[in-house]
Amino acid sequence: DGKVRLPKIGFVKFEQHRSFEGVIRSATVSMTKTGKFFISILVEQENEPWIPAKNKVGIDLGLKHFAVMTNDAMVSEEIENPRFLRKSEAKVKKAQRALSRKKIGSKNREKAKLLLAKK
Known part of the structure; x- marks a missing residue:
């Protein structure tokens, strides 16, 4: 109940x-x-019988490529590494540092806030 x-x-x-x-x-x-x-x-619970997979995929994570996937037919597919994330993080870090150095209530602080909001 x-x-x-x-x-x-x-x-x-x-x-x-x-x-x-x-x-x-x-x-x-x-x-x-x-x-x-x-x-x-x-x-x-009782164990269910194991059924082997029909299709198998191997995934290799790396630095040059984000991932390389290989299937049963030995066909490879490469996924590029999204490196834009590191560059964006660096820009945001720099903008946050600039904002923290401005006086509260000043026009320069407002400019820095706008710059940070754009990134």
Whole structure:
């Protein structure tokens, strides 16, 4: 009925996010600072038979290329490394440093804020 009984506490409202089948082995109850309870349930289930994958993909991460993917037919696909992120981070860092050196309320500080907002 949407409730679970906890020892020393009593009945607590319960909202089940995932269904499960099998034997319950253990339950861990935790409470947040706001007073909400969470229950993690460990369930033992029967093993499903392993079915090997029909298509296989190998992924190699690197520096020159972000990733190189190879499939069963030995066909490679290279994904370029997005290096624009590092350049953008450097520009933002420089703009933030310039903004921190300006006096609060000055026109130069407002200019620096506008420059930072554009990046």
